[in-house]
């Protein structure tokens with residue numbers, strides 16, 4: 001596959017609503033820790049009257065924002081209209097009294113759109129999405145520019161040894177896409193945190209979620225829904241996963257997550 005075809009395939013996988021739902025379901029079903037509860041706790045510590053959630057997907061963080069009594073204005077941005085429709089129906093099922101605006105915008109340019117450019121927020125959250133930005137640093141500046149003084153950005157993403165057991169196995173047979181290597185390991189600590197440190201008060205928290213896939217099929221089902229699935233390597237990878245289950249009853253993948261709070265001085 002040439003580079004642009006490969007890029008287009010990764011882009012489709014990143015935006016696919018069914019892949020996102022499948023990954024989240026598997027991670028929750030086999031999880032050893034409560035990731036959503038951890039994020040809800042972080043969100044709940046920050047001001048939450050006017051909130052923007054970038055890369056909101058199917059609404060996992062929107063639901064947490066909408067569940068706070070002080071939330072009056074809630075905005076979600078995502079490139080997937082299908083995910084936005086799911087997010088809307090989840091909020092509709094809640095007793096949310098504030099306003100909800102969902103936009104099918106690309107995050108790099110979203111804050112400059114007519115509906116959003118004059119709005120100010122008390123919290124802007126972005127979970128598992130900032131690394132898809134074309135220009136991360138420019139987007140961080142725009143986010144800080146639309147947060148009220150005393151308000152916060154909340155950036156959540158993988159870091160360090162995230163997914164190590166699975167990545168080590170896959171690396172035997174394939175080169176992981178550069179965006180996957182970067183987003184899963186160095187993005188939070190070498191790009192986001194150093195850039196924001198001079199511009200805001202920074203706090204970081206980490207969380208480990210050991211996800212125990214109980215069968216060969218469960219591991220393969222998860223891999224197939226990721227941006228780093230490579231059908232050409234399926235036979236080799238399946239053989240190794242089967243060998244693993246020869247003397248283990250689970251394949252454990254540790255999700256290492258960092259939450260970075262940047263509060264505007």
Ligand SMILES: C[S@@+](CC[C@H](N)C(=O)[O-])C[C@H]1O[C@@H](n2cnc3c(N)ncnc32)[C@H](O)[C@@H]1O
Pocket residue numbers: 014015016020024054055056057058059060061077078079080083105106107108126127128129132133
């Ligand atoms: C891994 S999901 C995270 C969704 C949600 N924040 C969560 O934690 O469940 C990443 C989301 O980013 C969206 N996305 C990817 N690139 C984007 C872009 N350039 N602009 C806006 N959304 C984008 C995808 O459609 C997807 O819903």
